Amino acid sequence: MSEDQRDPMTARERTYEIIFGHHTPAGRAFDVALILSIITSVFVVMMESVQSLRVEHGTLLRALEWGFTILFTIEYALRLWCSPKPARYARSFFGVVDLLAILPTYLSLVLPGGQALLSVRALRLLRVFRILKLAHHVSESRVLMRALSQSRDKITVFIATILTMVVILGSLMYLVEGGANGFTSIPRSVYWAIVTLTTVGYGDIAPQTNMGQALAAVVMIMGYAIIAVPTGIVTVELGNVVRQARSERVCSNCGAAGHDSDAKHCNKCGAEL
Numbered sequence: 001m002s003e004d005q006r007d008p009m010t011a012r013e014r015t016y017e018i019i020f021g022h023h024t025p026a027g028r029a030f031d032v033a034l035i036l037s038i039i040t041s042v043f044v045v046m047m048e049s050v051q052s053l054r055v056e057h058g059t060l061l062r063a064l065e066w067g068f069t070i071l072f073t074i075e076y077a078l079r080l081w082c083s084p085k086p087a088r089y090a091r092s093f094f095g096v097v098d099l100l101a102i103l104p105t106y107l108s109l110v111l112p113g114g115q116a117l118l119s120v121r122a123l124r125l126l127r128v129f130r131i132l133k134l135a136h137h138v139s140e141s142r143v144l145m146r147a148l149s150q151s152r153d154k155i156t157v158f159i160a161t162i163l164t165m166v167v168i169l170g171s172l173m174y175l176v177e178g179g180a181n182g183f184t185s186i187p188r189s190v191y192w193a194i195v196t197l198t199t200v201g202y203g204d205i206a207p208q209t210n211m212g213q214a215l216a217a218v219v220m221i222m223g224y225a226i227i228a229v230p231t232g233i234v235t236v237e238l239g240n241v242v243r244q245a246r247s248e249r250v251c252s253n254c255g256a257a258g259h260d261s262d263a264k265h266c267n268k269c270g271a272e273l
Contacts, residue, residue, distance in 0.1 A: 016082040041068035069105040147238040166193040181208040
């Protein structure tokens with residue numbers, strides 16, 4: 001049967017090609033329009049939270065918010081309608097995000113202020129990976145997640161050690177400074193220890209005695225050293241994961257190993273990997 005005699009695409013198939021596809025001009029145009037709509041809707045939500053703008057342009061911003069919600073609701077319904085497996089799409093990551101992107105506006109009808117949760121729409125911008133053909137970077141994110149997973153035990157021990165340290169340091173500062181200098185309880189003193197050890201330094205509580213200031217100086221110096229620990233742990237595991245991934249890529253033609261994760265051909269014989 002010639003190409004001209006083939007059955008034309010149904011409306012459902014055409015809709016699927018536009019919404020879920022990205023190789024056709026129509027599909028890419030839809031994706032670009034969707035990304036621009038998401039960015040604009042998030043901007044509207046942010047502007048609506050500014051009191052001066054809400055007072056002056058509240059009606060317009062609210063109308064735009066509902067307009068985008070209706071638009072995204074129609075899009076979500078179309079995705080369910082044209083998807084070969086609607087339930088699978090609905091349970092997927094993007095399916096859940098697409099649903100969460102429209103629920104807060106309807107929730108605001110019974111829970112004032114609920115529309116602030118619309119900032120979750122920013123997650124939909126992850127579709128830009130598909131539009132810009134950056135899907136191959138997803139494999140790199142898996143390497144990072146694998147490294148973080150393998151660092152879990154070490155990081156857990158590190159966090160437990162830090163929690164123990166801040167409790168001890170906070171208790172010492174409570175004994176040294178006392179309530180007269182703002183350290184009114186051990187929990188508040190522990191809060192000071194966390195702020196100081198992490199080098200945040202809000203300054204809302206500060207030691208006044210010489211001994212307290214000396215202890216604070218020690219905590220500050222410890223903070224710089226402690227920051228490097230989790231970074232080093234993850235870096236080592238990341239190197240291990242990369243080396244492991246390279247060792248697993250073996251050429252079926254010559255048996256050479258050690259290829260980069262993005263390599264398409266063997267660096268020894270040139271065969272396709």
